[in-house]
Amino acid sequence: MRRLFLLLVPLALSLGACHSPGHSDKKDSSSISAGRSRNSATLRDSSVNAGDSVTLIRLKAKFGEAPIPFSGLWVSEDYVNGVRQGKPLRESQGSETRCIVIPARTLQETIWIYGFHEGGSGIVFVKKGADYFTYSLYDGHPVDTLQVLGSDRLRIGRSNFIRVGERDSTQYDLGVLEQLLFAGRYLRSNAGDTAVFTKSGKIEGLDSLGWYEPMIDYVGDPTSVDHIRLGRDKEHLNDYAFRFAGDSLMIYSIHCLQQADGDCVSDTLGARMYILKKF
Numbered sequence: 001m002r003r004l005f006l007l008l009v010p011l012a013l014s015l016g017a018c019h020s021p022g023h024s025d026k027k028d029s030s031s032i033s034a035g036r037s038r039n040s041a042t043l044r045d046s047s048v049n050a051g052d053s054v055t056l057i058r059l060k061a062k063f064g065e066a067p068i069p070f071s072g073l074w075v076s077e078d079y080v081n082g083v084r085q086g087k088p089l090r091e092s093q094g095s096e097t098r099c100i101v102i103p104a105r106t107l108q109e110t111i112w113i114y115g116f117h118e119g120g121s122g123i124v125f126v127k128k129g130a131d132y133f134t135y136s137l138y139d140g141h142p143v144d145t146l147q148v149l150g151s152d153r154l155r156i157g158r159s160n161f162i163r164v165g166e167r168d169s170t171q172y173d174l175g176v177l178e179q180l181l182f183a184g185r186y187l188r189s190n191a192g193d194t195a196v197f198t199k200s201g202k203i204e205g206l207d208s209l210g211w212y213e214p215m216i217d218y219v220g221d222p223t224s225v226d227h228i229r230l231g232r233d234k235e236h237l238n239d240y241a242f243r244f245a246g247d248s249l250m251i252y253s254i255h256c257l258q259q260a261d262g263d264c265v266s267d268t269l270g271a272r273m274y275i276l277k278k279f
Contacts, residue, residue: 055140059107059124066106066127070154073167073174075099077153077160083181086244089226090218098159099176101167109137116173116217171201173216182214186249186276195276201234206274208232214242222265225254241269249276 048057076099082092099113106127112120122137125146132146134156144157152163168175183199188206195206203209211234215227228251231237241252253270 053137055137056107056109056124058140059126059135059137063107063126063128068102068105068125068127068132070148070163071102071104073099073101073164073176073179074154074161075164075176075180077162080162080164080180083177086246088243089177089214089216090221090223093216093218096159098161099164099174100161101174106132115219116176117219165199168200172213175199177214177216181244182212182249185279187279189248189275189277194279203230206276211237213237223267225252225267225269227254240273241267243269247278249278250274251276 048060052060076097079092079094079097083089093115095115097115099116101110102125103110106125109122109124111122114120123134123143124137126133126135126142134143134146135141136143147155149155149160154161154163164176165179166175168178171178178197178199178201182197184197186195186197187193188195193205196204197212198204201211201213203212209230210232211230213229213234215229225241226243228240228242229237230240230251239254241254243250243252250272251274252272254264255268255270256264256266257268258264258266
């Protein structure tokens, strides 16, 4: 299973904390050190941090910090609709699929994740008047306009996005599939009792299983089934297949049809292990 997205997220989606800008500092002779003056933007804006890029420093000097009322984890509308309608995850993922964590305040760094596989260049959200925009941290230029279409629907540039929930930095997929697809209570058809899948990846009431991790990135994986990893805890997981049929989650073993260099390069659904009807 590819884990590139897991490696990208902690590095690329770290959101720097900002503070309210202040204007009490003034440039004077004390700002000259070793023949060089300190950046005037730093003096005017106390929200500037030591690790800020030159572009971000300039943007902080130009725009005031403001709260963002539509913060959270946002995913391409086409992907969300496809998943909710039962389309296989490996078929829903595409190069146009994007997700982004919108921070709670403007001028905090974030990036796009393309196809749940690769991170793009850094951007920040900026407020001008009553409107919000994205600005590139590469050149400091505006990129896209934003239009709020509803409480959980947003248009950025020419694309629509759905708010899935809050970013979970401990999850491989930031919690996209856990919140979008799995979280909830299920009735076990063969046992008559209930099982719970939480948004944080925990399982309750399903035999010895205590953790689940759905696969979201299928780039380069020659599989014909959607994958989920299950185990007693986060450190002991095995690969299984799943599919939703209406409100029922079915979990299967995976039958490998062909191997190459120790890897399965062709697979299909194996024995069905669970049928779980979602409340």
